[in-house]
Amino acid sequence: MIQQGVFITFEGPEGAGKTTVIAQIFERLQATGRKVILTREPGGIRISEKIREIILDNDHQEMDAKTEALLYAAARRQHLVENVIPSLEAGYIVLCDRFIDSSLAYQGYARGLGIDEVLSINEFAIGETMPNTTIFFDVTPEKGLARITKNSTREQNRLDKESLKFHKKVYEGYQELIKRYPDRIVSTDASLSKEEVTENVWKEIEDRFIKSTHS
Ligand code: TMP
Numbered sequence: 001m002i003q004q005g006v007f008i009t010f011e012g013p014e015g016a017g018k019t020t021v022i023a024q025i026f027e028r029l030q031a032t033g034r035k036v037i038l039t040r041e042p043g044g045i046r047i048s049e050k051i052r053e054i055i056l057d058n059d060h061q062e063m064d065a066k067t068e069a070l071l072y073a074a075a076r077r078q079h080l081v082e083n084v085i086p087s088l089e090a091g092y093i094v095l096c097d098r099f100i101d102s103s104l105a106y107q108g109y110a111r112g113l114g115i116d117e118v119l120s121i122n123e124f125a126i127g128e129t130m131p132n133t134t135i136f137f138d139v140t141p142e143k144g145l146a147r148i149t150k151n152s153t154r155e156q157n158r159l160d161k162e163s164l165k166f167h168k169k170v171y172e173g174y175q176e177l178i179k180r181y182p183d184r185i186v187s188t189d190a191s192l193s194k195e196e197v198t199e200n201v202w203k204e205i206e207d208r209f210i211k212s213t214h215s
Pocket of ligand 1: 014041042069072098099100101102105107137159160
């Protein structure tokens with residue numbers, strides 16, 4: 001299968017400020033005249049949004065870690081088939097808020113299922129479709145969680161409510177992934193202001209995917 005589009009994913013711990021920055025990047029890309037879509041995981045399309053509700057429901061405290069990993073992978077598969085792959089084939093830049101690295105960091109590392117084990121169920125789900133670039137929003141779990149607590153309008157889901165210890169593991173998991181995929185994952189300092197983070201992320205994307213297409 002020939003992929004003409006560009007697949008960019010955004011990752012990070014809770015409270016890293018991804019959502020606002022990604023929306024800005026989306027607008028800037030649109031302004032260049034490029035075809036671009038913005039989507040998220042788990043979710044993005046009807047079936048995967050339903051799976052999201054099941055996973056993140058605060059009532060589902062008894063959910064087993066492997067069930068959780070499989071549900072994320074199932075949501076990912078459906079979203080990929082219905083949205084990401086057709087968009088890439090049609091030449092779109094696809095911006096996705098979270099993707100496989102969230103499963104590797106949260107379920108593989110923090111839940112203790114193992115990065116390689118979670119990678120293998122995800123390989124079954126996604127086949128060859130890996131992101132061209134992944135932007136990691138680097139903020140310490142302490143700072144990220146403090147931002148969430150300050151933002152009283154944000155509803156806290158089942159994973160937000162995990163302990164600081166869990167979120168520290170998530171952060172460590174991402175550090176492992178940065179070592180494992182140094183060419184794909186780019187870190188950005190997300191402790192800076194939203195405006196500064198947007199500028200830095202924009203520079204990365206512009207250098208990699210916009211400037212090169214004009215030269
Ligand atoms: P968010 O939309 O606020 O980022 O919430 C999604 C939550 O799900 C967040 O806590 C990260 C978590 N998550 C995983 O644990 N594994 C995954 O594969 C994905 C996509 C998200």
